[in-house]
Amino acid sequence: MSGTNRADPRPLSPHLQIWRYHATMLASITHRFTGMAMYFGTFLIAAWLIALASGPETFALFEPVIASIPGQVILFLWMVAVLFHFANGIRFLFWDGPHIGFDPKTASAVSVFNYAFAVLGSVAIWATAVWL
Amino acid sequence: MAKSQYLTPAKVARGLGSAKSGTTDHIRQRVTAIALAFLVPWFLFSVISASSAGYDGAAEWAGKPWNAILLILTAGAAFYHMRIGMQIVIEDYIAKTGTRSALLILNSFAVIALFVTVALSVLKLWIGAGA
Numbered sequence: 001m002s003g004t005n006r007a008d009p010r011p012l013s014p015h016l017q018i019w020r021y022h023a024t025m026l027a028s029i030t031h032r033f034t035g036m037a038m039y040f041g042t043f044l045i046a047a048w049l050i051a052l053a054s055g056p057e058t059f060a061l062f063e064p065v066i067a068s069i070p071g072q073v074i075l076f077l078w079m080v081a082v083l084f085h086f087a088n089g090i091r092f093l094f095w096d097g098p099h100i101g102f103d104p105k106t107a108s109a110v111s112v113f114n115y116a117f118a119v120l121g122s123v124a125i126w127a128t129a130v131w132l
Numbered sequence: 133m134a135k136s137q138y139l140t141p142a143k144v145a146r147g148l149g150s151a152k153s154g155t156t157d158h159i160r161q162r163v164t165a166i167a168l169a170f171l172v173p174w175f176l177f178s179v180i181s182a183s184s185a186g187y188d189g190a191a192e193w194a195g196k197p198w199n200a201i202l203l204i205l206t207a208g209a210a211f212y213h214m215r216i217g218m219q220i221v222i223e224d225y226i227a228k229t230g231t232r233s234a235l236l237i238l239n240s241f242a243v244i245a246l247f248v249t250v251a252l253s254v255l256k257l258w259i260g261a262g263a
């Protein structure tokens with residue numbers, strides 16, 4: 001296979017470069033990107049729970065990490081990723097199951113909505129968490 | 133070639149590609165997604181209210197039976213979903229057999245180790261609460 005060690009000769013997914021930019025395509029890429037980001041962000045959430053189970057001393061070491069500015073930025077971005085992946089994931093379930101929302105206009109509108117939901121939802125949740 | 137003359141097309145396809153097992157990951161990805169559609173809102177709401185109450189409040193929250201059950205369910209569904217998602221990305225973009233296999237194994241090890249550790253942590257908090 002022309003010098004590359006391919007695992008098998010089946011075709012790979014289309015590469016980013018060959019797509020024309022449009023809302024649904026961007027939402028699909030963002031879905032995958034947020035999925036990867038959450039994969040590592042979830043390690044931090046798991047660490048919080050593990051620190052909690054390890055006892056007050058370990059928890060006291062871990063809490064300042066989350067409370068620091070980089071910790072808070074990561075947490076906020078994790079929240080945006082979760083909300084986007086959540087909204088866009090439900091859209092995928094509607095596509096896969098009852099085949100709802102497939103026509104281009106609806107699909108594009110839902111894509112834009114998902115971005116807005118992720119950002120505004122995170123700000124709303126953050127504000128509520130800070131003020132309560 | 134001579135051998136395949138005596139095999140039906142179904143026999144040749146079975147066990148390969150999409151014959152029976154190819155859709156397993158696709159379906160499991162969606163089933164865990166349906167579970168997470170309910171578990172994630174609970175988790176976010178719950179964790180935000182619990183984490184504002186310091187160590188004692190958070191430990192008490194995780195020690196309650198319902199919270200412990202939902203926490204382990206959330207972790208199980210999330211880690212399974214994460215594992216399939218990362219696996220698909222590795223399979224899509226990493227063409228070299230060695231690197232690809234190494235990353236796929238690393239993905240499985242990391243996710244399973246993390247799930248076991250989280251589940252045990254929740255169990256410890258639950259038992260520690262004396263429920």
